[in-house]
Amino acid sequence: MHSIAFQIGRLNIHWYGIFIALGFLAALAVLQYKRKYANMTPDQIFDIGIIAVVGGVIGARIFYVIEFRHQFSGNLLKIFRIDQGGLVFYGGFLLVLVILWLYSRWKKLSIARIFDIYGPAMALGHAFGRIGCFMQGCCFGRPAQHGGVAFPAGSAPALKYPDFATTKIAENGQTFICSLSLHPVQLYESAANLLLCIALLLLFRKVKKVGQIAASYFIGYGLIRFSLEFLRGDHTDSILGMTPAQFIGIFIMIPCGIFFYLYFGKYGEDAYAAGKPE
Structure with a gap:
């Protein structure tokens, strides 16, 4: 995999950044498509799109720095190099x-409806983002017995799972070793997020109460992430024998999703009091 797509002068444009940008545009398109469901204006949709980018990057980077703090012990300025990857989704x-x-309270909007349209938008944007992770070589998987992908x-x-059979020595004496064949877990998650997005969009025509689509996203992504973490090979910390993402998924995402689905099913407002969606 080559992390750099092209150069503009001395500036390297990384595939990671390109796919993050594509993910933002794709998510924004879903939000605009479903904005009438949330009774929002195009400007308000753009506002929450900016919230997703700024807040998402800040929160994701903070969680990454906490989880992989050993990477920054010698150079704190690396904390700001998000162009080189290093974002934790849950953060x-x-x-x-x-x-x-907070935004919904300020604008007097239904937070349940906002979360409903945010679910499929988040899933689609995340699908693009994971392709960027694959091209960058972050969030990589464990060695695969059959198939798999080798990183340069x-x-x-390659530093964590070197394949010494690929060792090459340059004329200057520098050694180059590729990785073992690893599960392309980034692509697995990308495909799973795409399917989740489609399922949530179809659910708009079936759901009866607001908040249940958002709850379904919590459950769906929690299950996806918990399962795929068994194939991840980049973690260093554990909580009760689980990765941080598994802990959040099994103890926060899934239980909250089930609770909100049942709660909104009983107490939530009708999703389409004025008729079915477009």
Whole structure:
């Protein structure tokens, strides 16, 4: 994989940044498509899009620095190099939820409806983002017994899972070792998020109460992430024998999703009091 797409002068344009940008545009398109459901104007949709980018990046980077703090012990300025990858989804997700709640109170909007349209938008944007992770070589998987993808020498996967059979020595004596064949777990998650987005969009025609689509996203993504974490090979910390993402998924995302689905099913307002969606 080559993390750099092209150069403009001395500026390297990374695939990671390109796919993050594409993910933002895709998510914004979903939000605009479903804005009438949330009774929002195009300007308000743009506002929450900016919230997603700014709040998401800040929260995701904070969680990454906490989880992989050993990477920054010798150079704190690396904390700001987000162009080189290094975002933890749950960090951005949780911060954005808080900011959206504050925004809904300020604009007197239904937070449940905002979360409903945010679910499929988040899933689609995340699908693009994981392709960026794959191109960058972050969030990599464990060694695969059959198939898999090898990452180039010098990448994070190659440093953790070197395949010494690929060793090459340059004329200057520098050694190059590619990675073992690893599960392309980033692409697995990208495909799963795309399917989740489609399922949530279809659910708009079936759901009866507001908040249940958002709850379905919590459950769906919690299950996806918990399962795929077993194939991840980049973690260093654990909580009760689980990765931080598994802990959040099984103890926060899924239980909250089930609770909100049942709660809104009983007490939530009708999703389409004025008729079915477009």
